[in-house]
Amino acid sequence: MDKPVVAECSALHHDYGSTPALAGIDLTLHGGRVTALLGPNGAGKTTLIHLLLGILSVQRGKISLFGDLEPGRTEAQRRIGVMLQASGVQDNLTVSELLALFASFYPEPDSQIGLLDELDLVDLADRRFDRLSGGQKQRALFALAVVGRPDWLILDEPTTGLDPAARRILWRAIEARRRAGVSILLCTHFMDEAQKLADHVVVLDRGRVLDQGSPDAIRRRVPSDRILARTALPKEKLRTLPAVQAVHAGEDRVEILSRRGIDTVRALLAADDTVDDLEVAGADLETAFLALTDSAQPEQEAA
Amino acid sequence: MNAANPSIQLIRAQWLNLLRTPAYTLPTLLFPVMFYVFFGLLMLRGQSLWLLCTFATFGVMGAALFSFGVSIATERAQGWLLLLRASPAPVSAVIAGKAFGALLFAIVIVVMMAALAAAFGEVRLETSQWLGLAGILTLGALPFCLMGLALGLWLSPNAAPAVLNIVYLPLGFLSGLWIPSTVFPGWLQSVAEWLPPYHLAALALDITGAKPADWGHSLAVLGVFGLVFAVMTALGWRRLAGVS
Structure with a gap:
């Protein structure tokens, strides 16, 4: 049986002046799962989130939340918890003052003591927000997002700037919400995060939905091999090798995405006898994401 | 059920x-x-009552402009306003909290000046006049709150303090709040009579018996001024929501 729909967007367009940010989004977000929203910078992810939250007004198209609610309506907002990439707080308030403030916005808030404990914030409860470290701030912002016991949690790059230990604390907290049946929209640039947490992936590029499905389905959709190597050949030459889909320059190795890795490797070794540090692997989510967004680029430029 | 009132929490x-x-x-x-101590009590002792009214107007205007203008611009930039708009927070309570803050500042400024005027400037008023002075200046801060709110929604946090000072100080001077407008050249007096702080000070001067005022005219000027900035506030809010 299909899970309930938390949000439905149809023919959604949004422009900033003459610059289009969303160019016709049709998207249904089902509840009870983690949906990762992936896309390069400028893909329209934050615009879409701001429209879902009612921070931006819909210019063209339609959004319905929880069946029939418009974004920005208090009834909808009471069911949504949010952690925004560009949001801050009144930073001379303490963590517990902020938590009490946000708890007051919701009809049946969660236990503030329990949240402080879960997010390792107990010793920081009386510390002002502006005196927290980056990781502590992110955990406090997550606590504000979930204190209202939301049905739908929208997280815009929640782990950016966090060290591995702090990331793990947030991942555990996100997984706990998913197990409790909370629907989650996770916008992230970290593919390992999407791979680990998401049940469903939506790839956005240039204001359009390029693809969507489970992380495994997305990976399989791109029958790519990923070749890493140190080579003297320039990117332009590498692109002409057989079966190559995309080439990305890394710090010391290039990454080549190929439809048939074996053919590309043979040609590469024939063209450059200085090739070193060669590694071939199957596609992961990141590879698939890069292949999808790269292959969309020329088509859309030509359009 | 949650017993905490969000409006009270936001105001707190x-x-x-x-x-x-x-x-x-x-x-x-x-x-x-x-300023009042320097000008009203030390330099121009005979003008203590007049300058009490005008400098108190200057003070409440500043409290209203800055408590809204700078803080709204800063909260916009730091993303606090964004987070509140995304949450079910009653944003009207954010505005009400700032308005209460500005009005509290207005009362404190008027009380401090009045105490100094009574103690060191030999200003003597009836109780009803003291209360009337505090009341009109406190309520008179509201149009300036709207002006601060509108500017805070349109200005960047870096620009807000500079622009507000550029507005605040000349507006105070040209309205005759530092030096009575009666000593201005004729053309400058005409300018002063169009400015809202001049009319708020005029009402304060009337209540204290220093100079009679045309209440209808002064209230109309303050009302139109408040209305203009209420419209600018509404437009600034729509701009935040990306409505073209």
């Missing part, structure tokens, strides 16, 4: 912000009082 947060920002709070309260 605004006030905690004021208490924890003495670098803003103390100059806002003391700057106009200091």
Whole structure:
């Protein structure tokens, strides 16, 4: 049986002046799962989130939340918890003052003591927000997002700037919400995060939905091999090798995405006898994401 | 069911912000009082009553402009306003919290100046006149709150303090709040009569018996001024929501 729909967007367009940010989004977000929203910078992810939250007004198209609610309506907002990439707080308030403030916005808030404990914030409860470290701030912002016991949690790059230990604390907290049946929209640039947490992936590029499905389905959709190597050949030459889909320059190795890795490797070794540090692997989510967004680029430029 | 009232919590947060920002709070309260001490009590002793009315107007105008203008611009830039708009917070309570803060500042400024005027400037008024003075100046701060709110929604946090000072100081001077407009050249007096602070001071001067005022005219000027900035506030809010 299909899970309930938390949000439905149809023919959604949004422009900033003459610059289009969303160019016709049709998207249904089902509840009870983690949906990762992936896309390069400028893909329209934050615009879409701001429209879902009612921070931006819909210019063209339609959004319905929880069946029939418009974004920005208090009834909808009471069911949504949010952690925004560009949001801050009144930073001379303490963590517990902020938590009490946000708890007051919701009809049946969660236990503030329990949240402080879960997010390792107990010793920081009386510390002002502006005196927290980056990781502590992110955990406090997550606590504000979930204190209202939301049905739908929208997280815009929640782990950016966090060290591995702090990331793990947030991942555990996100997984706990998913197990409790909370629907989650996770916008992230970290593919390992999407791979680990998401049940469903939506790839956005240039204001359009390029693809969507489970992380495994997305990976399989791109029958790519990923070749890493140190080579003297320039990117332009590498692109002409057989079966190559995309080439990305890394710090010391290039990454080549190929439809048939074996053919590309043979040609590469024939063209450059200085090739070193060669590694071939199957596609992961990141590879698939890069292949999808790269292959969309020329088509859309030509359009 | 949650017993905490979100509006009260938001107003409390605004006030905690004021208490924890003495670098803003103390100059806002003391700057106009200091001016009154210099001009009204030390230099022009015979004008203590007149200058009480005009410098108190200057003080409440500053508290209203800065408590809205700078803080809204800063909260917009730091993303606080964005987070509140995304949450079910009653945003009207954010505005109400700031308005209460500005009005509290207005009362404190008027009370401090009145106490100094009575103690050192030999200003003597009936109780009803003291209360009327405090009342009109406190309520008279509201149009300036709207002006601060509108500017805060349109200006960047870096531009807000500079622009507000450029507005605040000349507006105070040209409205005859530092030097009575009666000593201005004729053309400058005509300019003063169009400015809202001139009319708020005129009402304060009338209540204290220093100079009679045309209440209808002054209230109309203050009302139109408030309405213009209410419209600018509404447009600024729509701009935040990306409505073209």
